Amino acid sequence: MMMLELAGLRRCFDDVVAVDRLDLALPAGCLVGLLGANGAGKTTTLDLLATLLAPTAGTARVAGHDIRTEVMAVRRKLGYVPEHGAVYEGLTAREYLELAALLHDLDPQVGLGRAERILAHFALTGVLDDRLASFSKGMRRKVLVTAALLHDPPVLLLDEPMDGLDVASQRRLADLLVQLAAGGKTVVYSSHVLQQVEEICQRLVLIHEGRLLWHGEVADLRREHGGAPLTDIFLRMTHQDSGSTVAWADLLGGGA
Amino acid sequence: MSARWLGPLVRLAGGDPVRVLGLARALRREAQVQLQLAHEAGTGGRLGPDAGRWVMLGVLGAMSIAVAAAVGALRERAWVAASLLVLCQGGAVFLTAARDAVPLILGQEDRRVLGWWPVSERELLLARSGLLLRAVLEASAAMTAAPLVVLLVAGAPPVAAGLGTLVGLGLHAVVLAAVLAILVQGLARLIGRARARRLVEVAGTLLIVIVINLAARRLGTLAGESRLAGGWALAAVPTAWFGAWGALAQPGWPEVAAAGMGLAAAIAVPAWGLRALGSRGRGDRESTARSRRAVDWTRPLGWWLAPWLRGRDGRALGLLARAHLREDWRLTGGVLFLPVLLLAYLAVSGDRLAGATAGTEAIAGRLALWMALLGASLGGAFTCSSEAAAAWLPAGGVGDPRRLLSLERRLARALLPAPALLAIGIALWAADLVRPADLPAVLGIPWLAFELTLTLTQLVGPAAPFSRAWRRDGGGANRAVFWLLLLVAPACLVWNALVIARTRWGLALTAALLAGSLAGVRWSLARRIGRHGLPGLSPRRA
Known part of the structure; x- marks a missing residue:
């Protein structure tokens, strides 16, 4: 069974087409890297799958549920770590995670037990009763990842999940994602850091200006491009020049 | 208020009490701490984070004493006293609800924090409406405390008049808050959340002033005309019905029917409205992303x-x-x-x-x-x-x-x-x-x-x-x-x-x-x- 199926998915913001007729199918048990330049439509795609946005046209199914018509069922089946990382800052980590457990219909005690173990995995202990307002960016990110995993969802969407994490936590999260995929979950990992994506993902989805450019195994992509580094392949496929060397004085206008 | 009291209300409106009340508790805690954080950041000036709320309640309390004196003087003319009380309480409730409804109902924060969690629009709306209701009941209590004491002591009959009015005013506050929440949410469904918020922000001040002016000018006249016409129309307003202690000692069937219909509507309309509006609408899933080409209409302002x-x-x-x-x-x-x-x-x-x-x-x-x-x-x-x-x-x-x-x-x-x-x-x-x-x-x-x-x-x-x-x-x-x-x-x-x-x-x-x-x-x-x-x-x- 395909856990994520996108069929002609399209989203426009007024006169801007952010996602343009995306077709894609991802099975259970895969860890997919979602790549694209700034403004390519990665976050919009994830927001559509997470039911934060309604599609302008087309649709998608998450774990068999339509994002247009079965919103609550979709939300029960997925965990999402958004890029912006917004939380209720006035709540403590315990209150926030209790709320997450309650709204995912988990027993609060069971949920808190899980949360403590997941946070401990990320070396975040003894702060459950601190306000989230006092947390650093990385600490918040760990709490968001914990909230996304709390209900053991079959589909996991992560938008720049490593942002703000220290090296050890990045390693722990990467290992955990590989383990989750091996256990049958579908994990979509969006990032700008190509090395990280290449390191942990077996498959890649490359989008450019809202359209699907390429989808398949990382090894196949590199083989097609003669074993070139992923960065070079990405720049070539998205028609971006890595940029010739420019003198700073020229950028300042020649007066410096 | 405890879950025992609010649970049935939430269930009546189509929500799960455990989820909705848990969400409401978290939202209230978030609001309280945000106020405190703003104050601690030193941008709130000399007064405490709750100063505005306490001053508002103080002002309403002072007005309450003036209304109490008028109600005491008018106790022989029950309908007039009841109408005055309804008008003043309604004004206080409307001002409070109008101030709080937009940020509570149309705020974008919830979407950013838990927009992908399995929380229905109805549950979110009910939790937010609960916060609105709390503010509204506070204002209502401050506005009506003194007149209620007068009615408990000097009403005709004393205790029944006071308690009846208390029930009526509470019902009035709930209905007004619910109707306002429904209107704001309905507007968001019609034209989208962002547009609704902007529309209410632009026109809200003007509308409030117009409504209050109209109410002040017309309601007294309407109450008088209604009384002359037999009182049945006024009896359909639950608060007035409860408040007009003694005036319905020997009511005719039109008054009883009107009062019954008013009471039924006061319960049914908010419950139905919250149920209906809890379903998804056009404004439910929106992004803040807009067109990349914006017209700068403030350019002339620069000059x-x-x-x-x-x-x-x-x-x-x-x-x-x-x-x-x-x-x-x-x-x-x-x-x-x-x-x-x-x-x-x-x-x-x-x-x-x-x-x-x-x-x-x-x-x-x-x-x-x-x-x-x-x-x-x-x-x-x-x-x-x-x-x-x-x-x-x-x-x-x-x-x-x-x-x-x-x-x-x-x-x-x-x-x-x-x-x-x-x-x-x-x-x-x-x-x-x-x-x-x-x-x-x-x-x-x-x-x-x-x-x-x-x-x-x-x-x-x-x-x-x-x-x-x-x-x-x-x-x-x-x-x-x-x-x-x-x-x-x-x-x-x-x-x-x-x-x-x-x-x-x-x-x-x-x-x-x-x-x-x-x-x-x-x-x-x-x-x-x-x-x-x-x-x-x-x-x-x-």
Whole structure:
């Protein structure tokens, strides 16, 4: 069974087409890297799958549920770590995670037990009763990842999940994602850091200006491009020049 | 209120009590801590984070005593007393609900925090409405506490009248809050959340004033007409029905039927509305991402602001103000509509004022009151803005507190009294209501009143960054100033009627008093800045 199926998915913001007729199918048990330049439509795609946005046209199914018509069922089946990382800052980590457990219909005690173990995995202990307002960016990110995993969802969407994490936590999260995929979950990992994506993902989805450019195994992509580094392949496929060397004085206008 | 009481209500509205009440508790805690954090950050001025709320409740409590005296005097005419109580309580509830409904119902924060969690729109709406209901019941209690004591003691029959009224007023508050929540949510479903918020922000102030004016002018008449017609229409209003203690001792069947229908509707409409609106609508899933090509409609404003905001920091402030006006439609609404309201007032009252023996003085006095309110509300509008991310203090690069406050006043003058009084002056002159020679006096007094309240706002909450979120509404000291000013508004009206409009020296005396007060407040502000610096700009002292 395909856990994520996108069929002609399209989203426009007024006169801007952010996602343009995306077709894609991802099975259970895969860890997919979602790549694209700034403004390519990665976050919009994830927001559509997470039911934060309604599609302008087309649709998608998450774990068999339509994002247009079965919103609550979709939300029960997925965990999402958004890029912006917004939380209720006035709540403590315990209150926030209790709320997450309650709204995912988990027993609060069971949920808190899980949360403590997941946070401990990320070396975040003894702060459950601190306000989230006092947390650093990385600490918040760990709490968001914990909230996304709390209900053991079959589909996991992560938008720049490593942002703000220290090296050890990045390693722990990467290992955990590989383990989750091996256990049958579908994990979509969006990032700008190509090395990280290449390191942990077996498959890649490359989008450019809202359209699907390429989808398949990382090894196949590199083989097609003669074993070139992923960065070079990405720049070539998205028609971006890595940029010739420019003198700073020229950028300042020649007066410096 | 406990889950035992609220649970059945939530279930009736189609929600799961455990989930909705848990969500409501978290949202309330979040709001409380945000207020506290804003205060700790030092941007709330000298008064505490809850100052605005307590001052509002104090003002309503004071009004409650006046209403209690009227209710006691009118106890032989139960319908009139009940109508008065309903009107006052309804006004307090409506003002509170109108203030809180938009940020609570149309806020974007929930979507960013838990938009992908399995929370239905209905559950979120019910949790947010619970917070609205709490604020509304507080205002209702403050407004009606004293009259209820009077009814418990002197009603006919005493205890039954008091308890009946209590039940009716509670029901009234719930219905009004629910209806307002439904209307706001319904608007969001029709035209989208972002558009609905902007529309309400722009037109909200004007609509509130119009509704209150209409209610004050028409409800008393309607109540009288209804009573003459048999009272059945008024009996359909549950609060009036409960409040009219003793008047329905021997009711006819039309009154009983009307009361029954009113009661049923009061329960059914909110429950049905919340159920119906809980389903998904067009505005439920929106992004803040908009078109990349935006028309800058504030460009002409830059030319208007330039002479007021000179210098490098002045230009920076002007740019920030324009960006802010594009984002914060409530401020835009306040800037646009209050002058329009003043002109409308002149259009409506012009003939009466022209016919008065001291038209010039009456106009000046009334305008002064309006402008004083305008000055106070401006501070609130500045500090409670919705979306702009930039704080103007550091972004403007202004290091000197006195310079900053001076720039803030200049900006306020340029945005509000200058265009408003210019338009009003032209209107007065064109309609031949005021002799050209009297125009400086007619416009000078309101200007002084505006300056006074604006400086007073700076005194209690000097830092006015353009970066507050809706959810922090109600915590600012500016709200306290606004409510205090509402308390002295009747005194201003009496002063206008007795001194300005009737004596030759009234205008001169008022001008002298305003100027003296302004000098005193300015001196106090300068002294305070000299001693303590400016919160948000100067380093904090432990």
